Amino acid sequence: MPELPEVETVVREIRPRIVGQRIVRVRTEIARQVVGLTPRTFARRLSGQCIRAVTRRGKYIVIALEHGTLLIHLRMSGQLYVRSVKTAGHAHERAWFELEGERTYLVFRDVRTLGTLHYFGEQDEVTPLARMGWEPLEQSVTAKEFRTALAARASAIKPVLLDQSLWAGIGNIYASEALWEARIDPRKPANTLTLSQCAALIKAIVLVLDRALAKGGSTLKDFMSPDGKRGEYSGEFRVYGREGELCLRCGTKIKRFVQAQRSTYYCGRCQKS
DNA sequence: CTTTTTCCCTGGACGC
DNA sequence: TGCGTCCAGGGAAAAA
DSSP states (O other): OOSHHHHHHHHHHHHHHHTTOBEEEEEESOGGGEESSOHHHHHHHHTTOBEEEEEEETTEEEEEETTEEEEEEOTTTEEEEEEETTSOOOTTEEEEEEETTTTEEEEEEESSOOOEEEEEETTSOOHHHHTOOBOTTTOOOOHHHHHHHHTTOOSBHHHHHTOTTTBSSOOHHHHHHHHHHTTBOTTSBGGGOOHHHHHHHHHHHHHHHHHHHHTTOBOSOGGGOTTSOOOBOGGGOSSTTOTTSBOTTTOOBEEEEEETTEEEEEETTTSBO
């Protein structure tokens, strides 16, 4: 479930349930998902530490601990939820952070096992966050700044929006959605966007992410939500997944094509180059 | 530098 | 039913 609105929804949901709690035990199923450390070391570093804060940076879930930082990236199919130790687990749970006192687990579930877990000590640079771009809902970016950032980018604007070092948190759904809102052709070379297109795109990015967040994000497949917390935004996509259906602005059939190995949806009539 | 390609995985949908 | 194929909210790493 993971673009900015979905990750933010997860963060808001788990935050009140785990902040202030102490991690007493950690178990991971798949060594590959623990980046840079052996599962054993990872578990040892985390054990005994109290959770201070839960935030988000781009699509990373940032869990601040007493002496370091735990990062979790959900990638394509990851989920994070809290459940009682007594409750039966769901299939595909990959990591468990047992919390003291209330006998609960913070559970990382991930069908495709593409998600990642990272730990950084107080002295370490949290490298995955170092090159992260603008936070769309927290930073205001001017059209000029945006255009300047695009100056060296000759490739199509849509794949550029997926680059996390420019804007953090935009993924494949909201990239198509934002370009539709801004009426910009996804194939238009990024460095040819006019100042007013840059302005329109900034507005569209914020609009689309805000709107999705207000609905709790989107859920594409229900196997993603064992807690029954489905995002309500999926039904409100303007173009994503709507190939062959009609554009809500002009009635033209929505088209789909592949860009940088990902599906792009757009209206060939009202999205200009 | 940027850009493109390859790869990592599981499972659901669809065609035969 | 059972295959085979394609597709999926991502991004690191290698290659160009």
